[in-house]
Amino acid sequence: LGIRSKTEISARVIEAAQRLLAVGCFCIGTDQVDLEAATRHGVAVFNAPFSNTRSVAELTIAEVVMLARGAVQRSMDLHAGRWKKSSDGCIEVRQKTIGIVGYGHIGPQVGLLAEALGMRVVFHDIVKKLPLGNARQVGSLDELLRISHFVTLHVPESPLTRGMIGREQIALMPVGSFLLNLSRGTVVDLVALRHAIVSGHLAGAAIDVFPQEPKSSSEPFVSELCGLQNVILTPHIGGSTEEAQRNIGIEVSESLIRYVDTGSSSGCVNLPEVELPLLRDSHRVLNIHKDVPGVLSRINGLVAAMGVNIQSQYLKTRNGVGYLIMDVERSLSRAVKKQIEALDTNIRTRLLF
Ligand code: NAI
Numbered sequence: 001l002g003i004r005s006k007t008e009i010s011a012r013v014i015e016a017a018q019r020l021l022a023v024g025c026f027c028i029g030t031d032q033v034d035l036e037a038a039t040r041h042g043v044a045v046f047n048a049p050f051s052n053t054r055s056v057a058e059l060t061i062a063e064v065v066m067l068a069r070g071a072v073q074r075s076m077d078l079h080a081g082r083w084k085k086s087s088d089g090c091i092e093v094r095q096k097t098i099g100i101v102g103y104g105h106i107g108p109q110v111g112l113l114a115e116a117l118g119m120r121v122v123f124h125d126i127v128k129k130l131p132l133g134n135a136r137q138v139g140s141l142d143e144l145l146r147i148s149h150f151v152t153l154h155v156p157e158s159p160l161t162r163g164m165i166g167r168e169q170i171a172l173m174p175v176g177s178f179l180l181n182l183s184r185g186t187v188v189d190l191v192a193l194r195h196a197i198v199s200g201h202l203a204g205a206a207i208d209v210f211p212q213e214p215k216s217s218s219e220p221f222v223s224e225l226c227g228l229q230n231v232i233l234t235p236h237i238g239g240s241t242e243e244a245q246r247n248i249g250i251e252v253s254e255s256l257i258r259y260v261d262t263g264s265s266s267g268c269v270n271l272p273e274v275e276l277p278l279l280r281d282s283h284r285v286l287n288i289h290k291d292v293p294g295v296l297s298r299i300n301g302l303v304a305a306m307g308v309n310i311q312s313q314y315l316k317t318r319n320g321v322g323y324l325i326m327d328v329e330r331s332l333s334r335a336v337k338k339q340i341e342a343l344d345t346n347i348r349t350r351l352l353f
Helices: 011-016 035-040 053-069 071-079 106-116 141-147 167-172 190-198 242-262 295-305 330-341
Strands: 022-025 044-046 097-101 120-124 150-153 177-181 202-207 231-233 283-290 310-318 321-328 346-352
Touching: 011 035, 022 242, 035 044, 044 242, 053 071, 053 106, 053 150, 053 177, 053 202, 053 231, 053 242, 097 106, 097 141, 106 120, 120 141, 141 167, 167 190, 190 202, 283 295, 283 330, 295 310, 295 321, 295 330, 321 330, 330 346
Parallel strands: 022 044, 097 120, 097 150, 150 177, 177 202, 202 231
Antiparallel strands: 283 321, 283 346, 310 321
């Protein structure tokens, strides 16, 4: 089953879909699927979480330059018939420091592009990361905030990141610096940001994500940031490009095809992830079972009693389920499948030729 982000797959749907092997979410998240029910029924769920990494990095860098020049503000002025030609407060980004908070997939891409513009790159992450290019990991968020002309956030939504940039953190940023958030709306306290812009402490901001976002284009957008000078607001489009959509299409289709054809589950968000070699001269039994002690020894006992030669075997567990893959001789594979299916720990068993 292939779905997009607005199609909900509830427990009822999964229970009714007796032959459903896998759900491919052709989008970034998997919130629309009841993952717990999918796991219980041995349905693998795939998505494409990193297919839009580059798109976000490009918009971030574009906004760094636009903020430094107040260019969006000047464009809005011109649209309104106001010609405001001036170099006041306009700076080059070369030789300026960009501080990247969260150095996962997007962070390093931003760093590389920034470096190509001649910027100094520092980053902060809760995990020790290998810096790309000349980037330097700093010891704390506070240190990064103190030394950066531009702070750009690329962290996930989590209890640790909720409200991580508030009044105190903004106060540490140099006067005239800029804040960009293209990560998640809960990371920045927008009231504190509004205050910092109005008071002139920050020279501008670019915000792509909001704590409350309209569910469709027909709903109005309301934010404390509307109408502020040199604040670029975009409607959560950081990752929205044709290339990203295309990558999503390819990535999720490939995951589904590999899972169905070989049993490989790399990138699966709920079942154990296993990368399997191609099947050669044997049949493959794929068994998803309840992860309780003794399953493997019971299965191996059954197979040994049948006199079956196991050519290779893999087992991984996650979220209370085990995923066991056995390549066995062709003549007995159907009998093996039948025996395993009859076990009370069985969730789903299939055979690949
Ligand atoms: P990622 O998971 O690859 O990297 C996140 C990094 O943040 C990790 O290295 C992690 O260790 C670090 N981190 C976690 N908690 C931290 C903390 N408290 N302080 C410092 N570092 C912390 O994520 P990715 O793919 O780079 O995405 C980053 C963010 O961008 C996510 O929130 C994602 O939802 C968002 N995003 C937004 C898009 C948009 O359209 N605006 C599109 C794609 C992603």
